[in-house]
Amino acid sequence: MSVSMARPDPRDFLGVEKLLSDEERMIAHTVREFVTDRILPEVAGWFERGEFPRELATEFGELGLLGMHLSGYGCAGLNAVSYGTACLELEAGDSGLRSFVSVQGSLAMFPIWKYGSEEQKQEWLPRMAAGEVIGCFGLTEPDAGSDPAGMRTVARRDGSDWVLNGTKMWITNGSIADVAIVWARADEGVRGFIVDTKTPGFTANTVRHKMSLRASVTSELVLDNVRVPGDAVLPGIVGLKGPLSCLNEARFGILFGAVGAARSCYEAALDYTLTRTQFGKPLAAFQLTQSKLADMLIRVNRAHLLALHLGRLKDAGELTPAQISFGKKDNVAQALHVAREARAMLGANGITLEYPVIRHMNNLESVYTYEGTNEVHTLVLGQSITGIGAFK
Known part of the structure; x- marks a missing residue:
C-alpha cells in the first residue's frame, strides 16, 4: 500500500478529528466557532478583571452544553465523546469557562440526575440545563481536600427537617450559584443535600487575589444552622x-x-x-x-x-x-x-x-x-x- 506524500495538517497532525462521528465533529466545530466569536475577543479582559459574565450561563444553555451528557429533563443526551470534545473546545478558550460547564453539568446536575428523586429532577434539571439556575458543588473543606472522608460539615435531623453546619472551600460558581449540592456527615453516613442558596444561614464569600482561573468564580461556602426540608436530601445515595x-x-x-x-x-x-x-x-x-x-x-x-x-x-x-x-x-x-x-x-x-x-x-x-x-x-x-x- 502506498504512503501519502501529502503534508499533514500541523494543527491536527494525526487527523484525530477524522476519528469523530459527523455529529461529534459538528459539535466540535459549533463550540469552536462560539469560542472564537464570543470568548476569545473578551476572555483576556475577564481574566485581568477577575470576572465571569453571568450571561454566559444562558448562552451555554442555548448551545445545549449544560448537562449535555445527561438524558431527559431538557438535557441533550449526547455521548461521552461529544461532551469531552465540547470541553476540549471550551478549554481552548479558557479553563475557567470549561470549569463552569463541568461544574454545572457533572457536579451539580449529575448528582440530581443520578441520585435525586423524580420531583427533584423535574424541579431543578430543566432550569439548570437552560442556564437559568446556576449550581455549585460543596465537597472540599479548608481541612479536607484530598481526604474527603475528613469532612467536618454535619447534617442533623430536626423533626422532618435537616440542619447543616460547616464550611466548604474552593467552590467553583459558589458566589453566583442559585443552588448548591452540599455533602455532609449524617448519622447514617455522608449525604448529599440540594440547598437553595437564599436559605437563611447560607453565605458564599468570593475568593479574591487568585492568579489562576480568574475568569471563573471561586468561593467559600459557610453553612450556619442552614435548615432545609426533608425532601432536600438526595435519596439515592449514602456514603462517599x-x-x-x-x-x-x-x-x-x-x-x-x-x-x-x-x-x-x-x-x-x-x-x-x-x-x-x-x-x-x-x-x-x-x-x-x-x-x-x-x-x-x-x-x-x-x-x-x-x-x-x-x-x-x-x-x-x-x-x-x-x-x-x-x-x-x-x-x-x-x-x-x-x-x-x-x-x-x-x-x-x-x-x-x-x-x-x-x-x-x-x-x-x-x-x-x-x-x-x-x-x-x-x-x-x-x-x-x-x-x-x-x-x-
Missing part, C-alpha cells in the same frame, strides 16, 4: 461513593479540556515563531525552535488520542475510575509542559494577555490540583496496579 462518582464525571471532562489548553498554546507558539523574525529569518527556521514545536505537537496529539480512547471506553460502559485518573494525570501534565514551553518561546510577549499562553499556563496550575491532585491520581494508579492502597 456519591460525591466521588460526581468527581469522576468532572475529571473526564478535564482530561479532554486539558488538550484544548495545550492545543491553544502550541498553535500560539507555532503562529508566533512563523511570523517573528530574528537574525534575518523566522524563529521557526531555527533548529531549537523546530525541536520544541515537534515535541509540543507530539504531546498535544498523543493527549488527544488518549482522551478520545477513554471517551470511547466510557461510551461502551467500560471506563474505570483508575483509567480516568490516568487521563487526568497525564493530559494535564502534558498540557502544563506545552504551556510552559510556549511561554518561553514567546519571550517577553509570553507574559502578556495579548497572547493566550500565560493565561493558560496559570489556569493549568489549578487544573493540575483540582478534581484530585496529581499525587492523588498517582496513588489511584498505584493501587490499581498493585492492589495495595497507599493513601495512609
